[in-house]
Amino acid sequence: MNLFGFFSRSQSAPAARERLQVLLAHERASAGDSDLVTKLRDEILKAISKHMQIDDEKVKVTMERGAQVSTLAVDIEIPFDAKKAA
Amino acid sequence: MGKVVVVTSGKGGVGKTTSSAALGAALAQNGDKVVVVDFDVGLRNLDLVMGAERRVVYDLVNVIQGEAKLSQALIRDKRVETLYLLPASQTRDKDNLTPEGVEKVIAALQNAFDWVICDSPAGIERGATLAMRHADIAIVVTNPEVSSVRDSDRIIGLLDSKTLKAENGERMEKHLLLTRYDPLRAERGDMLKVDDVLEILSIPLMGIIPESADVLRASNVGSPVTLADNRSAPALAYFDAARRLKGETLPITIPGEKRSFLGKIFGRKAA
């Protein structure tokens, strides 16, 4: 074994620690409301369809959990000829 | 009244059965009257680890269903006379465990033993929740590895909400047992540090069991490691953990390090 490589290789335990801390902070806070994103997606869809026709499949709601803040990303594809809902 | 202890983890294969047998034997070797109860219905293994597999006639499910008396199902250890085993059923599944049945069996055992040690199955379903239901004390078995720590966190949440103690507004006494600790990997920085796991889970440490071939050898011959080789590193770690379970304060040494620390008490950050 290359001793130099052995010592210079970066350690993976600190990464494990960071990832766990962020994940568990969220899991503890949201115990019981794990489908928040699903609920948000449904309501966003409802709000938009009041104004235009859109494809259900073309609405993406994602959540990126960070240490301090989380970001909620809503990605909606609106076709050119989206008809106005009545 | 004996103390009811659940040995639990969420994640499978982390060392619950090994620890139940070793701690149960360690307590009994010191003269306490101990029964180790296998809750892993359908996948029993405690009988094998304790070397009693050929002596099982009746099991926990038989007792719950009224097909056998508790005294008929209990198996007395051949080496330590105050150590008993209540095996799980191998042929039936966890649906045969009823809350009322489990309650009756635990109450009867508590009257006859100093310690009732419940070896929980993995997971967070019926078997695991029934195993923890009546506990006075919980031992959370964790490996220094991300998925095990995450599952332990989940189990701690259940211990604080789904147990009788929690429902009565009492605090569940919880202890962390870090198992399969590998000093070499720790030194290389590729295993979560003891302090990291403690900080994340915030429950007091009751012992660190090193990864060791002695554990495998003990299970091969059907003997708790504290009986198979009572001078081996894992046996010594289990003996100390058993003393801490009884309330003694002993310094904990981290395998492979000179540093030791005295069982710090962490208050779990309010959920």
Ligand SMILES: Nc1ncnc2c1ncn2[C@@H]1O[C@H](COP(=O)(O)OP(=O)(O)OP(=O)(O)O)[C@@H](O)[C@H]1O
């Ligand atoms: N300290 C240790 N050193 C080496 N091997 C160990 C150690 N502790 C446990 N093992 C091994 O790990 C395996 C799983 O252990 P064990 O059956 O006790 O885990 P478990 O948590 O009860 O598993 P399950 O969730 O399936 O019930 C076994 O092969 C056991 O011998």
Ligand SMILES: [Mg+2]
């Ligand atoms: Mg097991």
